[in-house]
Amino acid sequence: MTKEKLNYRYENFGGIISSQDPPFLAFVDREYMKELGLGASPLWETKDESIGLLSAPTEVHFAVINKCSNRCDHCYMDSGDADPGELDTASFKKALDMLAGMNVFHIALGGGEALEREDLFEIAAYAREIGLVPNLTVSGKGITREIAQQMTLFGQVNISLDGLGDYYAAFRGLDRFDIADRALDNLVAAGVPTGVNCVLGGKNFSQLEALFKYAKKKKLNEIEFLRLKPSGRGKELYLEGRTTFEQNVELVPLLGRYSHKYKITAKIDCSFVPMYCYHNPPKEVMEGMATYGCEAGNVLLGIRSNGSVAGCSFLDSSGLSVFDLPRALAERQGIFAHSTSWADRAPEPCLSCDYLGICKGGCHGVSQFITGNFDDPDPDCPIVVEYNSKGSKE
Numbered sequence: 001m002t003k004e005k006l007n008y009r010y011e012n013f014g015g016i017i018s019s020q021d022p023p024f025l026a027f028v029d030r031e032y033m034k035e036l037g038l039g040a041s042p043l044w045e046t047k048d049e050s051i052g053l054l055s056a057p058t059e060v061h062f063a064v065i066n067k068c069s070n071r072c073d074h075c076y077m078d079s080g081d082a083d084p085g086e087l088d089t090a091s092f093k094k095a096l097d098m099l100a101g102m103n104v105f106h107i108a109l110g111g112g113e114a115l116e117r118e119d120l121f122e123i124a125a126y127a128r129e130i131g132l133v134p135n136l137t138v139s140g141k142g143i144t145r146e147i148a149q150q151m152t153l154f155g156q157v158n159i160s161l162d163g164l165g166d167y168y169a170a171f172r173g174l175d176r177f178d179i180a181d182r183a184l185d186n187l188v189a190a191g192v193p194t195g196v197n198c199v200l201g202g203k204n205f206s207q208l209e210a211l212f213k214y215a216k217k218k219k220l221n222e223i224e225f226l227r228l229k230p231s232g233r234g235k236e237l238y239l240e241g242r243t244t245f246e247q248n249v250e251l252v253p254l255l256g257r258y259s260h261k262y263k264i265t266a267k268i269d270c271s272f273v274p275m276y277c278y279h280n281p282p283k284e285v286m287e288g289m290a291t292y293g294c295e296a297g298n299v300l301l302g303i304r305s306n307g308s309v310a311g312c313s314f315l316d317s318s319g320l321s322v323f324d325l326p327r328a329l330a331e332r333q334g335i336f337a338h339s340t341s342w343a344d345r346a347p348e349p350c351l352s353c354d355y356l357g358i359c360k361g362g363c364h365g366v367s368q369f370i371t372g373n374f375d376d377p378d379p380d381c382p383i384v385v386e387y388n389s390k391g392s393k394e
Contacts, residue, residue, distance in 0.1 A: 073173035078232035140183030274381035
C-alpha cells in the first residue's frame with residue numbers, strides 16, 4: 001500500500017488511513033505512518049499515543065430526507081412526512097464542504113428513503129468531487145436497472161433486509177421482500193459494491209444462516225447487522241423485539257462461523273460491540289480495525305436532513321446545527337464533551353472491564369431508554385447482565 005492510494009489524516013497516536021481499493025479504514029501508529037512515507041506531524045509532539053479523542057469524526061451518518069413512503073414500524077428516525085426545514089441542495093453541499101474540511105472520510109447517506117430526494121445523485125457526486133466517500137442505505141424501492149447504473153458512484157450500497165420471505169416484515173410491518181430482492185440483482189449486475197443491512201432482534205435471530213446463504217447466492221459482499229434500537233418508532237418494539245441474553249452471547253460466534261462458511265463479510269454496528277467484547281477478542285485487533293462501542297460525538301456523528309446534529313443517529317438532537325460543528329469541535333462543547341468523557345466516570349462493571357476504553361459502556365441510547373440514565377452501562381451487555389444477576393443473588 002502506498003500513500004498515493006490512501007486518504008489519511010494525522011492524530012496524536014499516529015493517524016487514520018482509508019482506501020477504496022481495497023475498501024478499508026484503519027487506525028495506525030506513528031511508525032506505520034512513517035513507513036508509508038508520511039512525514040511527522042506536530043500532533044506527535046505529545047507523549048500521549050493512546051487512541052482517545054479524535055480531531056474529527058471518521059464517518060457521518062447524514063439523512064438526506066425525512067420523507068419515506070415505507071413508514072416501517074421500527075424506523076429509528078421516525079421517518080414518514082417531509083421535513084419543512086430540510087436542507088436544500090446548496091445548503092447540503094455547504095455542509096459537505098465543511099465536513100470535508102474537517103477531514104471526515106465517509107458519509108453514510110440515508111433517510112427516510114434517500115431515493116425520494118430528487119438531487120440525491122447530485123449530492124453524492126459532489127461528495128466524491130470534494131474527497132468524501134458517499135455510501136448509501138435504501139429499501140430498494142425504485143432501483144431499476146437504469147438507476148442501479150447511476151449508483152456506481154457510491155462506495156457501497158446496502159439494501160435494508162431483515163430476513164427472507166415472511167421474515168422481511170419481522171419489524172417493518174410490511175412485506176416488500178420482492179422489491180428488495182430485485183434491487184439487489186440490479187445493483188450486482190451493475191457492478192455496484194452491494195450488501196445488506198439487517199436489523200436484528202429476537203424475531204429474526206433464527207434466520208442468520210439463511211441470510212448468509214442468500215447473500216452468497218446473490219453475490220453480495222457484506223451483511224451488516226444492526227441492533228434493534230429504542231429510537232423513533234422503534235421505541236414501541238424494543239422491549240419485546242430485542243435479542244435475548246442467550247442470543248446476545250451466541251451472536252458473535254455464529255457470525256464468525258457463517259462468515260467463514262459462506263465467505264461473506266459480517267459486520268456489526270457499534271451497539272453490538274459489548275456482545276463482541278464478551279468473547280475476549282484481542283484488543284489490538286479491535287483498535288486497529290477501529291471497532292469501538294459508543295463513539296457518539298467522536299468517531300461518528302448523526303445529522304438529520306434539517307441539519308440538526310446528534311452524537312449518533314439513535315440519540316436525540318444535541319441542539320447543534322451541522323454548521324456549528326467546527327466551533328463546537330474545537331471547543332469540545334456539548335456532545336463533544338459529555339458522551340466522549342463517559343469512560344472517566346464509568347461505574348461498575350465497566351470500570352473494571354478490560355474493554356472499557358474500547359466498548360465505552362455499550363449503547364447509551366439503550367441505557368437512557370431502559371434505565372432513564374444515559375450514563376448507565378448498556379443493560380443488555382452480557383457482562384452487565386451477569387454482573388447484575390450476581391449482585392441480586394448476594
